[in-house]
Amino acid sequence: MYIRRALRPTSRNPQHCSGATGTFTIRTVGTLLAAAALFVSACSSAGTTSSGSSAAEAALAALPRATPSALSSYYGQKLSWRSCGVSGFECATMKAPLDYAKPTAGDVRLAVARKKATGPGKPLGSLLVNPGGPGGSAVGYLQQYAGIGYPAEVRARYDMVAVDPRGVARSEPVECLDGRQMDAFTEVDVTPDDQKEVNGLVDAYKKFAEGCGRDSPKLLRHVSTVEAARDMDILRAVLGDQKLNYVGASYGTLLGATYAGLFPGRVGRLVLDGALDPSLSARQINLDQTAGFETAFQSFAKDCVRQSDCPLDSKDKTPGQVGDSLRAFFLKLDAHPIPTGDADGRKLTESLATTGVIAAMYDEGAWERLREALNSAMKENDGAGLLALSDSYYERDADGRYTNLIFANAAVNCLDLPAAFSSPDQVRNALPAFEKASPVFGEGLAWSALNCAYWPVKSTGEPRRIQAKGAAPIVVVGTTRDPATPYRWAQSLARQLSSGRLLTYVGDGHTAFGRGSTCIDSAINTYLLHGTPPANGKRCS
Structure with a gap:
């Protein structure tokens, strides 16, 4: 499965993007290989569990209102704040139980950051933000974007807060492979032609899983979304807030919805942007996401044939012909990877090229850069542009170092749901459905969904509806042509939540808040500042 993490918001007008970490930083959500465990398909809102029973029979149960005495030391802890990173930000370390079933068995230490409200106006407490993933650094997101880029009115009245979930970035990160091993892993052929x-x-999947099991044996059993949501409630209490105010993007919507299901009475103002559907099985999630990337590619293709520099142009100028051209290009790379000028001698393989193309599907602002990269690769035999897109997606730096995004992504996904497939034969049987969902990406995404079959830790979660009965209004945001979190997921989650309010952006790209729609931004800002949610079903374009 591909990463479900929000892009750093950019203008919706096609252009190059720049951010604190360099030109065009992609803030996405999975990868062809490591992230294939969770999320996508042909869609029923109920979904099916791995045993075949309907997820409509299972709902996430709320925890008791009273905090267990065994957790009192965690809820009563005092954070020691210190100046960190960028001016105006403070950081601290918070402790949570490694195992909530055995709170005395050890701690996990979580990195927390905040930027205090700037005023004027009455303070509204804390606003927790999460960019998704799983595996995206919330602390990094806060310092690089949310703490300085959220609307001034919001930052004036909220302390902007982030916590890296357990196993992610600064919070005891899951580690699996070194840089050279990851380079080899990202180049593995995910469209196998023979046995x-x-x-x-x-x-490759087994070596990846063995690395994670060797380097993070205890932690791997305790990085679930439910545990991360419980950590958020400790943080809420430690910050002195009676209710949790939260903006979660992409996978962050699953984290926020899970919190609401566990603690409905502590829900404040929750925005779930680019929503996931918690009632779906891993296989269905992967299939839905495959269809989502096809939808996004079709939008790109329609735009591409209108541009003079479209490298995938055809005499018929149809999106279908564009897809055929891209598939033919991938097949050539499968047989003959092309040079990239990379210092480590890496060539552009079919897998790396596919990741580069998919990376650009998250934001229509990247389409121009994708056309340039495809032109260089297809006409000049230079794969540098697509490799750069792929590296940005995997969070690989120029020195060959990777963040732990991919490791944490697989660790959470493989724990949250039973594997989409348990054997290559199951993948082969599912290939027709995946290729129908996406003639361009279907085969690779189907094989990518095999990774959790070899995970060293048994999954502890299952597909479940989240109702959060008694919660305050929760705003669920969906984008109609979102590639990573298909619109139908937002529709389903809004229906499941007893207080869900669906807010729709009619357009392209992954997530909607802060990405150029005045209508979306106004509705969300009004909710965050005044507590007034948009009318259920409101649509923006």
Whole structure:
């Protein structure tokens, strides 16, 4: 499964993007190989569990209102704040139980950051933000964007706060492979042509899983979304807030919805942007996401044929012909990778090129750069542009170092739901459905969904509806042509939540808040500042 993490908001007008970490930083959500465990398909809102039972039979149960005495030391802890990173930000370390079932068995230490409200206006407490993933650094997101880029009126009245979830970035990160091993992993062929290539792919998944199990054995059993949501409630109490105010994007919507399901009486103002559907099985999630990337690619293709520099143009100028051209290009790379000028000698393989294209599907502002990269690769035999897109997606720096995004992504996904597939034969049987969902990406995404079959820790979660009965109004935001979190997921989550309010952006790209729609931003800002949610079903374009 591909990463479900929000882009740093940019203008919706096609252009190059720049951010604190360099030109065009992609803030996405999975990867062809490491992230294939969770989320996508042909869609029923109920979904199916791995045993075949309907998820409509399972709902997330709320925890008791009273805090267990065994957790009192965690809820009563005092954070020691210190200046950190960018001017105006403070950081601290918060403790949470490694295992909530055995609170005395050890701690996990979580990185927390905040930027205090700037005023004027009456303070509204804390606003927790999470960019998704799983595996995206919330602390990094706060310092690089949310703490300085959220609307001034919001920052004036809220302390902007973030916590890296357990296993992520600064919070005891899950580690699996070193840089060279990751380079090899990202180049593995995920469209195997014969049994030898299938075996190679399976070996890559096994080595990845063995690395995670070797380097993070205890933590791997306790990085679930439910545990991370419980950590958020400790943070709420430690910050002195009676209710949790929260903006979660992409996977962050699952985290926020799970919190609401566990603690409905402590829900303040929750915005879930680019929503996930918690009632779906891993296989269905992967299939839905495959269709989502096809939808996004079709939008790109329609735009591409209108541009003079479209490298995938055809005499018929149809999106279908554009898709055929791209598939033909991928097939050429499968047989003959092309040079990139990379200092480490990496060539552009089919897998890396596919990741680069998919990376650009998250934001229509990247389409121009994608056309440039495809032109260089297809006409000049230079794969540098697509490799750069792929590296940005994997969070690989120029020195060959990777963040732990991909490791944490797989760790959370493989724990949250039973594996989408348990064997290569199951993938082969599912290929027709995936290729129908996306003629361009279907085969690769189907094989990518095999990774959790070899995970060293058994999954602890299952598909569940989240109702959060008794919660205050929760705003669920969906974008109609979102590639990573298809619109139908937002519709389903809004229906499941007893107080859900669906807010729709009719357009392209992953997530909607802060990305150029005055209508969306106004509705969300009014809710955050005044507590007045938009009318259920409100649509913006």
